[in-house]
Each structure stands twice: as C-alpha cells, then as structure tokens.
Amino acid sequence: MNLGVLKDRIFGTAPTVALIVCAVMATDYLVNIVLLNTPNAYTPVSTLLIALVVAAPLSYWLTSQRQRLERLRDDLSASLDAKQEAIEEADRRRGEAEEAERLYRLLSDNLTDHVALWSPKGERVYSSPSIQRITGYTLDEFMALPPQAMVSEADFARVQKLIRGLTPGGPPATADYECTRKDGTLIWLESAYSLLGDGSGILLVTSRDITERKQLELDIAKALELAETASAAKSDFLANMTHELRTPLTAIIGFAEVLRRSRGLSQTAARQVGHILDASNTLLSVVNDVLDFSRLEAGGLELxxxxxxxxxxxxxxxxxxxxxxxxxxxxxxxxxxxxxxxMNLDGPRLSQVLLNFLSNAVKFTAHGSITVALSQKVEGDAALLRGAVTDTGIGIAPEHLDNIFDRFSQADAAVSRRFGGTGLGLAISRRIVERMEGQIGVDSVEGRGSTFWFEVRGPLAELAAPEEEAAPLLDGEGGVRLLLVEDNAVNRELIKTMLEPFGVDVETANDGVAGVEAMRQGHFDLVLMDVQMPVMDGLTATREIRAMEGARGAATPIVAMTANVLPEQIANCLAAGMDDHLGKPINPTKLLETVARWSGRTHTA
Incomplete structure (x- = not known):
C-alpha cells in the first residue's frame, strides 16, 4: 500500500471513529443515567476507551470498503466510457466501410474496364458488372461460361502460356486477342494478367475494349500497305517509262552521232542532224532529271x-x-x-550540282561570260569547299529568289516558255547539297546576271596514283569478237555501226535463249547483254551462261547494256553475274572504253 492510500484511509477514518465514540458515550449515558438511574454504573473513561478500541478497526474497515466501492464505481464508469467510445468507433468504421462499399460498388458498376479474380484452380472468383457492357453477357451468364468460351483456341493457348510465366507479386503481362460477344460480333480486348503477392495464388485480370484502337491500327496498316503498293507502282512505272524512253533515244542519239561524224553530209544536213542530236540530248536530260528527282523524293539518294x-x-x-x-x-x-x-566527298554528285549551275548559266546567258570559282577553307583535317558559277545573263527578279530552288520552278512562265526545261535541276541540286549537310544559294540582280553557289564540308584526302590502262584502245586492227544480245533490231544495227570501224567483230542474238546458245557454240571476248527481252531476259541468260561456264573455271566478261539504270536494277545485274553496266542511250565514247577495257579479259568464275 502506498503512502497516499494510507493517508487517505487514516484521515478518512477519524470522523467515523469520532462519530462511533460519541454514539457509544451517548448510549452509555442514556442507559445508565436516564433509563436505569444508576450513576455508579456510568464510566465514561472506560466506555471511551472501549469505544475507541472497537471503533478504530471498524472505521478503518468501513473506509476501505467505501474506497473499494468508489474504485469499482470509477472502473465501471471508465469501462462504460470505453465501451461507449468503442461503440462510437465501431459506428464510425461501419459508416466508413459502408461508404467505401458504396463507392466501390459505384466504381465497379460504372467501370468501362472489366476486373476479374481467378482461383489457382482456374475458377472465376469475381467479375465486375462491366462485363455486360463489354460482352453483352449478364454477370451470372458470364460467371457460368467456360474460360475459353469467347476466344479462339490459339488465343486461349497463347494466354495460358503467358499466365504460366507469371510470378507472384511480379510485373503484369498483357495480351491482345479477339473476343466474340453474345450477339456474335467480334471485338478486340486488351488484358493485363498478374498474380497477387499475398501467397493466395489468385490471378487478377483487367480487360478493356480496344476495338476502336485496333481498327485504327488496322486502318493505318492498310493505308501503309496501300502507300507502299502505290510507291511500288510508282517505282515500277518510273522504271518502265525510263526504259521505254531510253530505248528509242539510244537509236536516235546513236545514229545522230554517227551521221554527225559522217563526211558525206551536206552542210544543211549536218546542221539538221546537229539539231536532232541537241534535241535528243535535251530530252535525255529531262528523263535523267525526272529520274533523279523521283529517287530524291523517295529518299533513295545514297552518297x-x-x-x-x-x-x-x-x-x-x-x-x-x-x-x-x-x-x-x-x-x-x-x-x-x-x-x-x-577531299573525301561524293564527287560525282557535286559535279552534278556544278553542271546544273553551268547548264543554267549557258541557257540563260545571251552574251558575256560564265565564271566557275572554287575556294577552300582548311580546318584541321577537314575543309569547307565553296563552288560558285557567275553569269552575265538575265538575272532573277527579287520576288522569285525565295522559290528558285523549288521543284518545277523557274523565274516565271514566260521564262519557261522562252528557255524550256523541267525546272528540276536546281531542286535536285538543293537536295544533293542538303543531303551532304551543306548550304546552297543564289545572289542575283535582274538584268545583270546571277551567282549560284554551294558550300559543303568534308575531310581532306589523298588521291590514289592513277592506274595504268587495263586494255589498249580499240583501233581498226583490234580483232575483238563480241556477242551482242539485244532484242531491238535498230539498236543491234547501231552498236554494229559504232563498233565495226574499230575492228570489232559483232555477232548478234535477238533474245536470251539465242544468246545462251551462241555462247555454247562459240567463243567470244565480251558479251553485251540487254536485260528486258522476250523469251528469256538478260538476267536469266547471264545465270545460265555462268552455270554453263562454271565447269571451265573461267568466264567471259558480260556487260549489261540496258535502259534499266535505277540503282536497284544495276545491283540486280551485278548479282546475276554481270561484270559491268552500260546505260542507254549509249554514249559512243563510253561504249568504246567499255569494250576496250573488258575485251580479251578473263577472270576466275
């Protein structure tokens, strides 16, 4: 017992003891004096002592019992308060649970996504009401369906394999698949699968309808396929038209060149043949511009x-x-x-840009001069190359300077009518320079001339030592035996006309089958092979010739001589076993150089 409790009991006992003593003394007095009238029997001191002896313990016990009752009362009161607080807390939590349940039901009833729980045995444990909105089945109908009811066997197997690869508490896995609604329509669903990490083995699945998104993806894929088909059709059209244009141009330019070199023409006839040759070269330039620009538009420019x-x-x-x-x-x-x-740059492409500048300068300048200026600013191992062509021609009006490098653009319609041209040369030049990450521009004063310029940056380089000629130039004593496989009779006559004065014995074949047979029957120093021919094309004929020659360990050089000049077409020729490519229209000088380089030369098959 602590001091505080002892003190309370001691001070709490004193009034009780006094009260008991007073009561005993009063009782003793009343009994002995008042009622019995025996004063001798009245002994207040003794009575006081006896009363104190009896009253003190009794008072102490009564006080203890009172305090115990007070404690019991306090404990009961505290217990009642705690119970009341517990009741209030329970009411509060029940209210919160009811509100959470209400919100959960509100959420689950209005979810567009479907939430499902599956037991480890593959049985549905829960499905949100949104399933009816997605599939058309009521919740009870859906819960009774087998798992594979609405999907194909292949999709069901794919999803099962995905689920088997899940780990409890691990990242979810997703899958897209087609699903059949209650009314038989097909929809696309996207589902996410995850195993709960509480050890229960329960599978959580959330699914959403992605039919619109999937349809958009399919539409985009279809549009891409159509675009690729259109691009392929454009490429095929371009390749075919290029071939069809170049084939007659081969004869026109070739025979015009032969006639121009002839000494038997009158002055007037020679001038007219010159006009034919100039017009043909102009047409060839147009064909080349269209071809180049189409390749650039398609991103086909490879430096x-x-x-x-x-x-x-x-x-x-x-x-x-x-x-x-x-x-x-x-x-x-x-x-x-x-x-x-x-420098280490694409020289032929830069030559094309510079040649475009020069061709325009000649075209638009009536008198005066044209100056080609080149300068170089060395920066360590690299340099900035600037090329400029200045003319004294008609110049360009200020309002046309901004679009002078656009496709099909010349200064105005009057200029187009007066000077002709496709308006593609400068557009091609701009794309070439931009592909090299350079700059291109023009400075011009109308009526006084123009300066077209470009700037490109590239590493410095060292030129290799010039190679010695691999074969002597052709002359009348050349003695070269050549097989020409060409289906166009005019072109066969043209090539023979060009080569026979240089001692080249030309034997012809009008298709691939005849060419293969000629190679089987005789020996030739060189084969000029067309590509597009009836009966058998030049690529197939080349493969058959290479297969026929394989056992011999050596092969006759075969040079493609064709109007197929696109990069992929040239690659196809080389892949078929050809050694070189000569594009139509045939340039006489290039033809002679090619025959001189390859004639009489053999190499290991």
Whole structure:
C-alpha cells in the first residue's frame, strides 16, 4: 500500500471513529443515567476507551470498503466510457466501410474496364458488372461460361502460356486477342494478367475494349500497305517509262552521232542532224532529271564519298558545256584557288550540282561570260569547299529568289516558255547539297546576271596514283569478237555501226535463249547483254551462261547494256553475274572504253 492510500484511509477514518465514540458515550449515558438511574454504573473513561478500541478497526474497515466501492464505481464508469467510445468507433468504421462499399460498388458498376479474380484452380472468383457492357453477357451468364468460351483456341493457348510465366507479386503481362460477344460480333480486348503477392495464388485480370484502337491500327496498316503498293507502282512505272524512253533515244542519239561524224553530209544536213542530236540530248536530260528527282523524293539518294580533286571536277564540268557556250559566243572561265586539296566527298554528285549551275548559266546567258570559282577553307583535317558559277545573263527578279530552288520552278512562265526545261535541276541540286549537310544559294540582280553557289564540308584526302590502262584502245586492227544480245533490231544495227570501224567483230542474238546458245557454240571476248527481252531476259541468260561456264573455271566478261539504270536494277545485274553496266542511250565514247577495257579479259568464275 502506498503512502497516499494510507493517508487517505487514516484521515478518512477519524470522523467515523469520532462519530462511533460519541454514539457509544451517548448510549452509555442514556442507559445508565436516564433509563436505569444508576450513576455508579456510568464510566465514561472506560466506555471511551472501549469505544475507541472497537471503533478504530471498524472505521478503518468501513473506509476501505467505501474506497473499494468508489474504485469499482470509477472502473465501471471508465469501462462504460470505453465501451461507449468503442461503440462510437465501431459506428464510425461501419459508416466508413459502408461508404467505401458504396463507392466501390459505384466504381465497379460504372467501370468501362472489366476486373476479374481467378482461383489457382482456374475458377472465376469475381467479375465486375462491366462485363455486360463489354460482352453483352449478364454477370451470372458470364460467371457460368467456360474460360475459353469467347476466344479462339490459339488465343486461349497463347494466354495460358503467358499466365504460366507469371510470378507472384511480379510485373503484369498483357495480351491482345479477339473476343466474340453474345450477339456474335467480334471485338478486340486488351488484358493485363498478374498474380497477387499475398501467397493466395489468385490471378487478377483487367480487360478493356480496344476495338476502336485496333481498327485504327488496322486502318493505318492498310493505308501503309496501300502507300507502299502505290510507291511500288510508282517505282515500277518510273522504271518502265525510263526504259521505254531510253530505248528509242539510244537509236536516235546513236545514229545522230554517227551521221554527225559522217563526211558525206551536206552542210544543211549536218546542221539538221546537229539539231536532232541537241534535241535528243535535251530530252535525255529531262528523263535523267525526272529520274533523279523521283529517287530524291523517295529518299533513295545514297552518297558514295571517295577522294576527288575539286579543281579537276570544275575543269571537267566546264569542258562538258564549253561546246554549247562557244556556239552562243560565251566565254567560260575556271578560277580555282591555289593549293586546292583533294577531299573525301561524293564527287560525282557535286559535279552534278556544278553542271546544273553551268547548264543554267549557258541557257540563260545571251552574251558575256560564265565564271566557275572554287575556294577552300582548311580546318584541321577537314575543309569547307565553296563552288560558285557567275553569269552575265538575265538575272532573277527579287520576288522569285525565295522559290528558285523549288521543284518545277523557274523565274516565271514566260521564262519557261522562252528557255524550256523541267525546272528540276536546281531542286535536285538543293537536295544533293542538303543531303551532304551543306548550304546552297543564289545572289542575283535582274538584268545583270546571277551567282549560284554551294558550300559543303568534308575531310581532306589523298588521291590514289592513277592506274595504268587495263586494255589498249580499240583501233581498226583490234580483232575483238563480241556477242551482242539485244532484242531491238535498230539498236543491234547501231552498236554494229559504232563498233565495226574499230575492228570489232559483232555477232548478234535477238533474245536470251539465242544468246545462251551462241555462247555454247562459240567463243567470244565480251558479251553485251540487254536485260528486258522476250523469251528469256538478260538476267536469266547471264545465270545460265555462268552455270554453263562454271565447269571451265573461267568466264567471259558480260556487260549489261540496258535502259534499266535505277540503282536497284544495276545491283540486280551485278548479282546475276554481270561484270559491268552500260546505260542507254549509249554514249559512243563510253561504249568504246567499255569494250576496250573488258575485251580479251578473263577472270576466275
């Protein structure tokens, strides 16, 4: 017992003891004095002592019992308060649970996604009411369906395999599949599968209707397929039209060149043949521009960097247009900075840009001069190359400068009518320079001339030593035996006309079958093979010739001579076993160089 309790009991006992003593003394007095009238029997001191002895323990016990009752009362009161708080807490939690259940039911009843729980035995434990909105089945109908009821066997097997790969508490796995609604319509569902991490083995599945998204994906895929089909049709059309245009141009340009070199023509006839040749070359230039631009539009431009000499490039381009310039009384000047160093860039493509600039300068300049200027700014192992062509021609009006590099664009309709052309040359040039991550532009004053320029950056390079000629030039004593496989009779006559003066014995075959038979029967130094031919095409004929020659260990050089000039078409020729490619229309100089390079040469098959 602690001191506080002892103190309470002691001080709590004193009033009780006093009260008992007083009661005993009063009783003793009343009995002995008042009622019995025996004063001698009245002994207050003794009575007081006896009363104190009796009253003190009794009072102490009564006080203890009172305090115990008070404690019991306090404990009961505290217990009642706790019970009341527990009741209130239970009511509060029951209210919260009821509100959560109400919200959960509200959420589950209005979910567009479907939520399901599956037991480890593959039985449905729960399914949200949204299943009816998705599948058309009521909740009871759906719960009674077998798991594979609405999907194909293949999709069901795929999903089961996916589920078997899940780990409890691990990341979910998703799958898309077709599902059959109650009314028989097909929809697409996307489901996410995950195993609960509480050890219960329960599978949680959430599914949503993705029919609209899937239809959009299918529409996009179909549109892409149509676009690819259209692109393929465009490519096929371009390849076919290129072939059909180049084939007659081969005869026109070839025979015009033969006639132009003939000494038996009158001056008038020679001039007219020159007009034919110029017009044919112009048409060929148009065909080449359309072909180049189509490849650029399709993203088919592949750069082929190699060491080249910028100064040699400028001189070569100027030489190509010099004859036309001189015919108009124009002077072409080439100014190259001293010490121009070779660079590793696509030289032929830059030549194409520079040649476009020069061709336009000749076309739009009536008198004066044309200047080609090249400069180079070396920056460590790289350099910035600037090329510019300045003319004294008609110039360009300020309002047309912004769109001068757009496709099919010339200064105006009057210029197009007066000078002709496709308006593609500058557009092609811009795409080439931009593909090289360079810049292209023009400075012009109407009536005073223009300066077209480009700037490209690239690494410096070293030029390889020039190779010695692999074969001597053809002459009248060449003695070369050549097989020409060509279905077009005019082209066969043209090639024979071009080559026979140089001692080339030309034997012809009009299709691939005849070409293969000729190779089986005789020996030739070189084969010129067309590609598109009836009965058997040139690619198939080449494969058969290579197979026939395989046992011999050596092969006759075969050069494709075709109007098929697209990069993929050239690659097909080389893949079939051909050694080289010569595009139509045939350039006489290139034809002679090709025959000289390959004739009499053999290589291991």
């Amino acid at each position: 082929d960097p190699a060491p080249f000499d910028p100064a040699a490039m400028a001189s070569s381009c100027a030489a190509l247009v010099e004859e036309r310039a001189v015919a108009k009384g124009l002077v072409i000047k080439v100014k190259a900075s001293k010490g121009l160093r070779p």
